[in-house]
Amino acid sequence: MRIRTARDEDWPEIHSFYSRIVDEGRTYTLPEGSGMEEARSLWMGTPSWRTVVAVDGERIAGTAKAGPSLPGRGSGIAGASFMVNPEHRGAGVGRALGEHVIEWCREAGFRGIRFNAVVETNEAAVRLWKSLGFEIVGTVPEAFDHVDHGPVGLHVMYRRL
Ligand SMILES: CC(C)(COP(=O)(O)OP(=O)(O)OC[C@H]1O[C@@H](n2cnc3c(N)ncnc32)[C@H](O)[C@@H]1OP(=O)(O)O)[C@@H](O)C(=O)NCCC(=O)NCCS
Numbered sequence: 001m002r003i004r005t006a007r008d009e010d011w012p013e014i015h016s017f018y019s020r021i022v023d024e025g026r027t028y029t030l031p032e033g034s035g036m037e038e039a040r041s042l043w044m045g046t047p048s049w050r051t052v053v054a055v056d057g058e059r060i061a062g063t064a065k066a067g068p069s070l071p072g073r074g075s076g077i078a079g080a081s082f083m084v085n086p087e088h089r090g091a092g093v094g095r096a097l098g099e100h101v102i103e104w105c106r107e108a109g110f111r112g113i114r115f116n117a118v119v120e121t122n123e124a125a126v127r128l129w130k131s132l133g134f135e136i137v138g139t140v141p142e143a144f145d146h147v148d149h150g151p152v153g154l155h156v157m158y159r160r161l
Contacts, residue, residue, distance in 0.1 A: 001061060001093065003100045006051040011040050013060045014053065017085040018043060025147030027122050029154075043081075052100065054084075054093050061088035064097040066105055069114050078110040082125075094124070098132045105161060112160045119144050120153040134159040 006014070015036055022030045022039075030042060044051050049067030053060045062084035069079030080101050084093045105113050113134070118125055120139060130136075134157040142151035 001054055001056045001096065003052050003054050003096065006044060006053045006063060008044075010053050010060055010063075011036070011044060014043065014063050014083075015039055017087075018063075018083060020086065021083050025145075027119055027125065029117050029144065050104070052097070052104075054097055056088060056093075059085075059088070061085055061091075062093040062097055064101050066101045066113075068110075069116070076111045078105040078108070078113045079116060080105070080113055089124075094128050095132070098128060102132065102159070102161070110161055112158060115155070115157040117144070118155040118157050119146065120155055121146060121149055126155065126157075129157050129159075132159065 018039055022028045022034070023032045025032065034042065043063070043065060046065065046067060049065050051063060051065040054062040062082070064080060064082045066078050066080035068075035069077050082094060082097055102113065115129065115134065118129065120126070136155045137158045138156045139153040140156070141153050143154040144152050146152045
């Protein structure tokens with residue numbers, strides 16, 4: 001598996017699992033049911049952010065994006081988002097993307113990485129981020145309307161670089 005910058009032609013394959021993950025209603029605050037173009041601009045079109053893909057043979061196994069979490073004087077801390085194709089879960093893709101993003105953010109000169117909205121019931125993500133050195137710095141209660149559990153908390157997680 002290798003990780004490289006995403007290209008325009010990657011989008012249809014990314015979108016096939018992006019929409020599955022978002023529409024599932026368990027992990028992301030992104031709008032559900034968004035079409036190809038709206039979703040593309042949300043995932044690939046954030047100015048000054050970089051989107052990467054993890055490629056396994058011919059298939060895109062996962063994707064991540066990272067960049068300044070806030071403009072201006074807040075731009076020294078990065079934000080990032082991750083999605084692994086459900087068919088490729090549990091095989092180390094999320095961990096490889098996480099390590100790649102940490103290294104990229106360090107090289108780009110960010111002082112830390114903040115995740116703004118990790119759903120507290122998202123056990124896989126919370127365990128992965130903790131194992132990569134992130135800590136929960138706070139939880140906004142009832143901030144995410146989970147499809148199974150109703151309102152649950154959103155963790156803010158942080159790792160210093
Ligand atoms: C969270 C996510 C990125 C993990 O990706 P993955 O490729 O399946 O994860 P990996 O195989 O690299 O596993 C890394 C670690 O994650 C944790 N993990 C992964 N799947 C897990 C599961 N089903 N239950 C509990 N922990 C799990 C483990 O700590 C694992 O560590 P290990 O390798 O020592 O066992 C993936 O499940 C995903 O895309 N989920 C939907 C979108 C999402 O939640 N994105 C993150 C939003 S904050």
